[in-house]
Amino acid sequence: xxxxxxxxxxxxxxxxxxxxxxxxxxxxxxxxxxxxxxxxxxxxxxxxxxxxxxxxxxxxxxxxxxxxxxxxxxxxxxxxxxxxxxxxxxxxxxxxxxxxxxxxxxxxxxxxxxxxxxxxxxxxxxxxxxxxxxxxxxxxxxxxxxxxxxxxxxxxxxxxxxxxxxxxxxxxxxxxxxxxxxxxxxxxxxxxxxxxxxxxxxxxxxxxxxxxxxxxxxxxxxxxxxxxxxxxxxxxxxxxxxxxxxxxxxxxxxxxxxxxxxxxxxxxxxxxxxxxxxxxxxxxxxxxxxxxxxxxxxxxxxxxxxxxxxxxxx
Ligand code: NAP
Ligand code: 8YV
Numbered sequence: 001x002x003x004x005x006x007x008x009x010x011x012x013x014x015x016x017x018x019x020x021x022x023x024x025x026x027x028x029x030x031x032x033x034x035x036x037x038x039x040x041x042x043x044x045x046x047x048x049x050x051x052x053x054x055x056x057x058x059x060x061x062x063x064x065x066x067x068x069x070x071x072x073x074x075x076x077x078x079x080x081x082x083x084x085x086x087x088x089x090x091x092x093x094x095x096x097x098x099x100x101x102x103x104x105x106x107x108x109x110x111x112x113x114x115x116x117x118x119x120x121x122x123x124x125x126x127x128x129x130x131x132x133x134x135x136x137x138x139x140x141x142x143x144x145x146x147x148x149x150x151x152x153x154x155x156x157x158x159x160x161x162x163x164x165x166x167x168x169x170x171x172x173x174x175x176x177x178x179x180x181x182x183x184x185x186x187x188x189x190x191x192x193x194x195x196x197x198x199x200x201x202x203x204x205x206x207x208x209x210x211x212x213x214x215x216x217x218x219x220x221x222x223x224x225x226x227x228x229x230x231x232x233x234x235x236x237x238x239x240x241x242x243x244x245x246x247x248x249x250x251x252x253x254x255x256x257x258x259x260x261x262x263x264x265x266x267x268x269x270x271x272x273x274x275x276x277x278x279x280x281x282x283x284x285x286x287x288x289x290x291x292x293x294x295x296x297x298x299x300x301x302x303x304x305x306x307x308x309x310x311x312x313x314x
Pocket of ligand 2: 053054073074075076077099280281282283
């Protein structure tokens with residue numbers, strides 16, 4: 001029987017899906033190697049591809065010169081240097097679409113938690129405060145509110161559909177207007193922020209969106225405004241966010257992503273009433289992570305068989 005192609009896994013992804021890869025490849029798990037340098041020395045020449053979660057530096061590509069595909073576990077590929085990969089003749093694939101629903105679900109979960117204070121109200125009950133204070137207090141509604149989506153792409157459209165279910169008035173900001181969507185388009189992000197009560201950010205990360213949501217945008221969203229970020233930490237200016245939340249220029253925030261994960265600025269920890277935090281879990285259901293992993297698998301299989309890649313990004 002012919003030897004299976006060798007694949008290097010620099011950073012782990014959903015284990016049941018990584019295990020499936022052993023059906024079609026001989027896998028080398030760099031992240032768990034007791035001596036990573038030795039593993040690279042042993043397998044570098046043999047490996048024809050990488051399967052990875054957001055990690056594959058140009059220096060690693062140089063050390064594994066015959067690997068001509070990076071199959072990334074994730075739709076976002078901002079942490080992979082596409083120009084450097086292309087310059088080396090390395091193709092990159094990602095995992096679009098299979099996670100749209102799951103990410104949109106969490107965006108709405110965060111939105112509702114923040115507006116209705118679900119997390120904070122839960123602490124109120126657990127701390128025994130209900131019998132003492134009698135009433136929790138009053139919050140802002142979700143239904144019929146005005147929401148602005150920053151990045152009306154594959155996931156953004158799913159978020160919009162869910163918002164429509166809550167009878168919200170929906171607007172969006174992209175670099176270009178989309179044909180055939182029933183939502184109001186704002187070419188100017190500050191203008192949209194001024195007109196909405198809730199902003200949901202779901203653009204790609206990377207240089208083009210770095211600090212796209214800056215102090216001006218937050219001030220325009222205002223003291224009653226809610227900012228939800230499920231995109232990348234780099235898209236929102238974290239220093240400005242903390243400052244605006246502290247002095248009330250922005251009302252509240254719900255964040256799944258941070259600029260320096262897994263580190264989260266401690267200032268946010270004490271903001272219990274108006275800030276909801278999750279550890280980058282928007283796509284983290286079993287079904288979705290399996291589907292993402294199988295797209296990694298399918299791209300690798302197509303590559304091994306000389307077929308067209310399913311979801312290439314370069
Ligand atoms: P997509 O289909 O490519 O949509 C991206 C949208 O952002 C497009 O509508 C695009 O419109 C807009 N956009 C891009 N650059 C922009 C800019 N500079 N200014 C304003 N708008 C811009 O991508 P997707 O599949 O929906 O995924 C979006 C991102 O979500 C991913 O790249 C990833 O970073 C993030 N994500 C996070 C999680 C999580 O776990 N939290 C999970 C999945 C994805 P224009 O091109 O017209 O500007
Ligand atoms: C995952 C993501 O967190 O797809 C993306 O861009 O951010 C998420 O789905 C990640 O890729 C895998 O853990």
